[in-house]
Amino acid sequence: MEFRVTKMLKVISLFVVAALFTTTAWAQSLSDVVKERGLSDKDLLAAAKTYNPSGKKDEYIVFSSGGQSGQMIVYGVPSMRILKYIAVFTPEPWQGYGYGEAHSMKVLEQGRIRGRKITWGDTHHPALSETKGDYDGQYVFLNDKANPRVAVIDLKTFETVQIVVNPIFKSEHGSSVVTPDTEYVLEAAQYPAPFSNKYVSLDKFNTHYRGGVTYWKFDRKKGRINKKKSFTVEMPPYMQDITDVGKGVSAGWSFTNSINTERYVGGYGKGNTKYKDKLANEAGMSAKDTDYMHVVNWKAAEKLYKAGKFKKVNGHPVISMKDMVKANALFLIPEPKSPHGNDVSPDGRYIIVAGKLDTHASIYDFTKIKALIDKKEFASKDDYGIPILDFTKTLHKQVQLGLGPLHTQFDKEKGIVYTSLYVDSAVARWDYLSGKLIEKLPINYNIGHLVTAEGDTVAPDGKYLVALNKLSIDRFNNVGPLHPQNHQLIDITKGRPMHLLYDMPLPLGEPHYAQMIKADKLKPIVRYKKRSFKHYVKAGKEGVFRKGKNVTIKSTSIRSHFSPEVIEVKKGDNITWHITNVERAQDQVHGFSVDNYNVHASIEPGETVTMKFKADKRGVFPFYCTEFCSALHLEMMGYFLVK
Ligand code: RUQ
Ligand code: CUA
Numbered sequence: 197m198e199f200r201v202t203k204m205l206k207v208i209s210l211f212v213v214a215a216l217f218t219t220t221a222w223a224q225s226l227s228d229v230v231k232e233r234g235l236s237d238k239d240l241l242a243a244a245k246t247y248n249p250s251g252k253k254d255e256y257i258v259f260s261s262g263g264q265s266g267q268m269i270v271y272g273v274p275s276m277r278i279l280k281y282i283a284v285f286t287p288e289p290w291q292g293y294g295y296g297e298a299h300s301m302k303v304l305e306q307g308r309i310r311g312r313k314i315t316w317g318d319t320h321h322p323a324l325s326e327t328k329g330d331y332d333g334q335y336v337f338l339n340d341k342a343n344p345r346v347a348v349i350d351l352k353t354f355e356t357v358q359i360v361v362n363p364i365f366k367s368e369h370g371s372s373v374v375t376p377d378t379e380y381v382l383e384a385a386q387y388p389a390p391f392s393n394k395y396v397s398l399d400k401f402n403t404h405y406r407g408g409v410t411y412w413k414f415d416r417k418k419g420r421i422n423k424k425k426s427f428t429v430e431m432p433p434y435m436q437d438i439t440d441v442g443k444g445v446s447a448g449w450s451f452t453n454s455i456n457t458e459r460y461v462g463g464y465g466k467g468n469t470k471y472k473d474k475l476a477n478e479a480g481m482s483a484k485d486t487d488y489m490h491v492v493n494w495k496a497a498e499k500l501y502k503a504g505k506f507k508k509v510n511g512h513p514v515i516s517m518k519d520m521v522k523a524n525a526l527f528l529i530p531e532p533k534s535p536h537g538n539d540v541s542p543d544g545r546y547i548i549v550a551g552k553l554d555t556h557a558s559i560y561d562f563t564k565i566k567a568l569i570d571k572k573e574f575a576s577k578d579d580y581g582i583p584i585l586d587f588t589k590t591l592h593k594q595v596q597l598g599l600g601p602l603h604t605q606f607d608k609e610k611g612i613v614y615t616s617l618y619v620d621s622a623v624a625r626w627d628y629l630s631g632k633l634i635e636k637l638p639i640n641y642n643i644g645h646l647v648t649a650e651g652d653t654v655a656p657d658g659k660y661l662v663a664l665n666k667l668s669i670d671r672f673n674n675v676g677p678l679h680p681q682n683h684q685l686i687d688i689t690k691g692r693p694m695h696l697l698y699d700m701p702l703p704l705g706e707p708h709y710a711q712m713i714k715a716d717k718l719k720p721i722v723r724y725k726k727r728s729f730k731h732y733v734k735a736g737k738e739g740v741f742r743k744g745k746n747v748t749i750k751s752t753s754i755r756s757h758f759s760p761e762v763i764e765v766k767k768g769d770n771i772t773w774h775i776t777n778v779e780r781a782q783d784q785v786h787g788f789s790v791d792n793y794n795v796h797a798s799i800e801p802g803e804t805v806t807m808k809f810k811a812d813k814r815g816v817f818p819f820y821c822t823e824f825c826s827a828l829h830l831e832m833m834g835y836f837l838v839k
Contacts (some may be wrong), residue, residue, distance in 0.1 A: 242697040245687060248275040256649050256660060258712045259336050260683070266317035268349065269340055273649075273660050276685055276700040284356045285317025285340050285346045292805065294789075300356070302826040307359040310393065318342040320708040323372035328573060329443045329542075333417065333717035337381050339371035343640065346372055346383055346412060350678055351421055352721050356715040360421050362410055363512040364391040364428060370409070370452055372438030376654075380411040380494065381421065385454045388433035388459075391509045398461050400810035402579070404435040407614060408514070409452055411494060418760065420746035425817045427501040428511040429492055429520055432580045433459055436490065437449055438537060438603075441653055446562040448495035451547055453535045453553030454488050456481045457578075457781070470536055479596030482553060486530035486587070488578070489538065489549065491565060493766035499541055517580050527569060529585040532558060537603035537615070541628070542654050547591060548613060548628060550601035557601050557615055559628050584798035592630040597624045602644060603709075604628075605651035609690055614651075616643040616663065623663055623686065625694060637694040639684050641667040645709040648688065659716065661694075672701045721781045724802035731774040732804045735759075747811075751775040753786040755800055756828035764837040767814045771794075773807040775799055787822025790836050796822065812839045 209700060230240065248254065254272025257279070262269050266286030271278045288296030294315075307314055315732045317340035325335040336349045344362035362368060362383060366552035370384025388405040390396040395403045434454035443450035460480035463467065471734045497515055500506065500523055506508065506513040520526035532554035547560040565585060568574070574583040600619030607613065611629035621642050625635045645664045649657035668682035680701035687695040726732050733750040738759045741748045747769045752759050758775070765771065777786050777799040788797040788805070790814070797805040820833035 240772040246274045246698045253716055256712045256716060257715045259708035260707040261319040261322055263707050264318055265705030266319060268322060269704060276686060276698050280354060282349055284338055286315055289796050292796055293779060295796040303356050303359055305614045309343055309361055314343050321372055322711055323374050323714055324376040324711050326374055326376055329376040331650060331713045331717060333713060333813050337372035340385060341367060341369050344368040346381055348421060350669055351718055354720060357750055358420050360423055363510040373439050374443050375441050376443045376447060378414050380415055382439050382450060383410040384436040384439045386435055400697055401433060401459060401461050405434055407431040407436045427506060427515060428495050429515050430517050431490060440538050440540045442540060442544050446544040450492045450494050451538055452490040452765055455534050457487045458483050482534050485533055485794045487535055488528040489531050491527040491529060493525040494525050517582060521581055526582055528582050528584045529590050539604040542656060546628060548604045552600055555599060556594045557594050558589050558594050559592040565590045581756045594624060595631045597633060600620060603646060605646055605648040606656040608656050614646055614648060614661055616646045618642055639663045639665060640682060641665055641669055645801055649713050658688060661688045664710060671699050726802045729804035731806055733776040735776055735778050753777045754779055755826040756832040758834050761834035765811050766839050767811060769810050769811045771811055774804055776804040777801055782793045784825060785823050786825055789822050791817050791821045814838050
């Protein structure tokens, strides 16, 4: 009986709601909106495919490089909502990254190069950690092209926990990529330079300038790169470029493109301080028809390293080209003019290379490469004695795709891939096994990288593709000459033509590459374990402790006060301020600022932060919480008085 009544009530209320919607003046029908906004059926479909009602979460998470911002951008797919900017190479005040003396400051300090503090990075390629060739959701790595560095971000906290500086490169680009079990994080040099920090004339380019690939050893237990177990393979002074790692049949190998194998070093244009009279032309870097892919047996390189077959430069082990060649571990294969993308298929058998100045993608077959290597069948040698394999004998196929093919990502469906066409401003969907071009979708505009769901792992998901476009031109409201970037979401579901769903402006530097991971693989924490911090302050144990000129302040924060609230010190005192956020509630973050002292922190639930500064200015300085944490947030303050 009771059941029937509730059921009836439900039906009645539904009728009432329906009546309200059809009769009240403010009710709007879908067709009204469609008419008003001039939407097509295709638009409606795109909206329905990307709209997340309030509270609904995304299926995939994208980790995108933040380009020149030195940060990383995290957003959801299909909604394209930005979730976080992770501070990596650049100070970021909201996260308290690089202010005061918090642990984050120590991380940024690790990024010093020859003593110089560097506060930006040209980030290019994020790499999610892998287990058996599949994303495991534990770590993500990010490189800095301008100041050759690699950062480790812990995905438990989405915070940067380490920055390593390449001890011998002066720039890099082919990074970050990981081996299938994240034993190593690779970093390939870009612009050749001497490994030492000395001045060497460009006249000695061929003999004293070098390129290479660094294999950074990752210690998963510690969650850090172990610099002491890392090494570099020396390479000729070509400009090494995009790098990918073998898996499956090609496990144990890595592949690095190069450009400018002409070793052209400039002289073009007026005003050179060197080579003034040299006749040069801008085709210097692309005079030859081919460049080289470097094929490295990194397992063999690791053996050489472990056997002590290296010399140290700037304290870092370098395995010479000569030793690599002797160990049958380093080879070159010609690649069409100015190659760029270099992408290994999920089974590891094929390597797809696309050249900016060639309309084709070249598909190399690793089994053919391996057979030639095993037979020691080489076409020739380069000037540095590295064996060169015959181009056509290593080739599976070449497929004409369009103008300016760059990077390739894989689909769940066997053989299906997507390649970005920079000059055409399009995405090509094609089959690398049969060599058939299936479809081209125009995008806006000039695409660089693209990313498909888990598209560079052993098990890609298909479904979604994001085109990382370099220009946005007229896509968004004009905000001045520096336009946002345009990330375009594309539905690549099997059996349907590709469907452009969404334009997302990204106004934080120029992202290069991104990776897309299934959201449920990520397991971040929501609060810290209080006791995991060395300087954790227990509630009730707060206080100010003086030892001569050194003053240690132990504080706690909880809605809505800091303890202690009034702190008086003397001018010239060295302040060390530990604050523990004793909150347990999710998202109850307190910010912390000492006004005018350039001190700022984000104290997340359970976290302890440490600020260090000198009380070098006399006066009265309010300190307060900078996060709107409760109704009494404005009252969450205190006085720091300097006598
Ligand atoms: S690359 S320019 Cu990844 Cu196409 Cu850096
Ligand atoms: Cu704590 Cu505002």
